[in-house]
Amino acid sequence: MNEVKQVTVIGSGSMGHQIGMLCALGGYETVIQDINEQALCEAESKLHTIMDRWVSKEKISADDKMKAFHLLRFSNDLEEAVQQADLVIEAVTEKLDVKREVFRRLEAYAPAHTVFATNSSTIVNSLIADVTKRPDKVVNMHFFFPPLVMDCVEVVKSEATSDETAALAMEVCRVINRTAILLTKEISGFVANRLLGALQKEAMSLYEQGIADFKDIDLICKKALNHPIGPFELMDLSGLDVAKFVMEQRYQETGDPEDRPFQSVLEKVDKGELGRKTGKGWYDYSKAAVTKG
Ligand SMILES: NC(=O)c1ccc[n+]([C@@H]2O[C@H](COP(=O)([O-])OP(=O)(O)OC[C@H]3O[C@@H](n4cnc5c(N)ncnc54)[C@H](O)[C@@H]3O)[C@@H](O)[C@H]2O)c1
Structure with a gap:
């Protein structure tokens, strides 16, 4: 299985910024990318507020917080953000055409080994994967709101998703301290x-x-x-x-x-x-x- 060192999260909204923080807390080099500069600024400031609260409540140490922020950066440039990524987690607006366009661009800029995951609440990955040349490396990783609190991720395989890709997604969830459940067949909306x-x-x-x-x-x-x-x-x-x-x-x-x-x-x-x-x-x-x- 490919080792994951860098995770890039596309979209810094309600879900994306917290998924990115989970990845950085789990020790991955993490990039949070968004086309909206203001959304990125808000994401960074919200994460500092949440992590400061975690430190004051002794959920994490000040040192762990600092280490996580050292691993985390923000970017508005998709090409640059995914160039070194081993895993991309897409968390943009819940619109099929928007997601398909993002995946088209991911295919153009990410390395051949990179696994693409979508955090969609309903859309099965095979409805997006056909715009890439790697449907075996496309999977759903469905986090729940708010990701920094909710301990569950539905990992969904399509018929094309390889066992290796599903295993990689499950392993990343383990590392970032989230309970992952594997669904071996696609269905719109998944289980929850x-x-x-x-x-x-x-x-x-x-x-x-x-x-x-x-x-x-x-x-x-x-x-x-x-x-x-x-x-x-x-x-x-x-x-x-x-x-x-x-x-x-x-x-x-x-x-x-x-x-x-x-x-x-x-x-x-x-x-x-x-x-x-x-x-x-x-x-x-x-x-x-x-x-x-
Ligand atoms: N909100 C929830 O409760 C929830 C729970 C689970 C999953 N989801 C899923 O997560 C995804 C994101 O939802 P959200 O609630 O975070 O949405 P949101 O509207 O809060 O954030 C979406 C972000 O994506 C950015 N974006 C839009 N197009 C982009 C592009 N082409 N490239 C980069 N960034 C782009 C927007 O600027 C925005 O910051 C959706 O697929 C949604 O179904 C949401």
């Missing part, structure tokens, strides 16, 4: 998001039918089912735009009217109410808000 999607779909349907308010549906999930967080709260946490992309992607793949994105989610995204990141989604997170809703 299919289960979650089924719950979310039923929750949205109950809400849109007027059976119960979204806050009460969240409350029932927490009190009766012992879930740590309700489906609407979770949507706010990961972003309603992400929920919309995921629903659109599923609908595009299945064509099933049952999978059509929910009207109330589309309306919120149109209004820019994307959840915690914009201060309002299903709930209101602005300091001025007296009541949630």
Whole structure:
């Protein structure tokens, strides 16, 4: 198996910057690349804040923090960022055409041995791998939000993904201290998001039918089912735009009217109410808000 020394993460958004930090903490030379300079600056500053908190809580030592930041750098130049990469983890916007274009460019600039992974929440790697000349070296590595907290990665093989590539992805997860589960067959949404999607779909349907308010549906999930967080709260946490992309992607793949994105989610995204990141989604997170809703 190729030894992994350098990991490049493409996309420095909610997922990418934390996946990059995990890799640096695991001892890999790590590059986080984004086309948006401001996103890169924000990513770096957020990571310093989180790691400072980890040091003050004694989750890591100040020395470990310093070592990790020595291994980590940021770049807006894809060609330069992947030239030495042994593994690339793509974490750009959840749009198939955007991901395919990124993989096309990865194929052009990365060495022949480099393994390409996608962190997509739903898209199976074979829908992207055909733009490369190395479908055997393409795999899904699906981290969960927020990656620095959530200890799970779904590693998904396509029919073309080699055992060696899957083993490399599993080994990297071990090194960065994440529990990895190997799915040996592709299915859109993988396991966790299919289960979650089924719950979310039923929750949205109950809400849109007027059976119960979204806050009460969240409350029932927490009190009766012992879930740590309700489906609407979770949507706010990961972003309603992400929920919309995921629903659109599923609908595009299945064509099933049952999978059509929910009207109330589309309306919120149109209004820019994307959840915690914009201060309002299903709930209101602005300091001025007296009541949630
Ligand atoms: N947010 C979640 O809860 C979650 C969980 C698991 C997986 N994912 C998946 O992770 C991926 C990223 O999601 P996110 O929530 O971090 O999105 P995000 O919108 O927060 O970040 C995406 C980043 O990608 C950058 N980007 C866009 N096009 C690019 C390109 N061509 N080259 C380089 N950078 C580019 C953007 O500038 C942005 O900074 C998606 O595939 C999503 O499905 C998201």
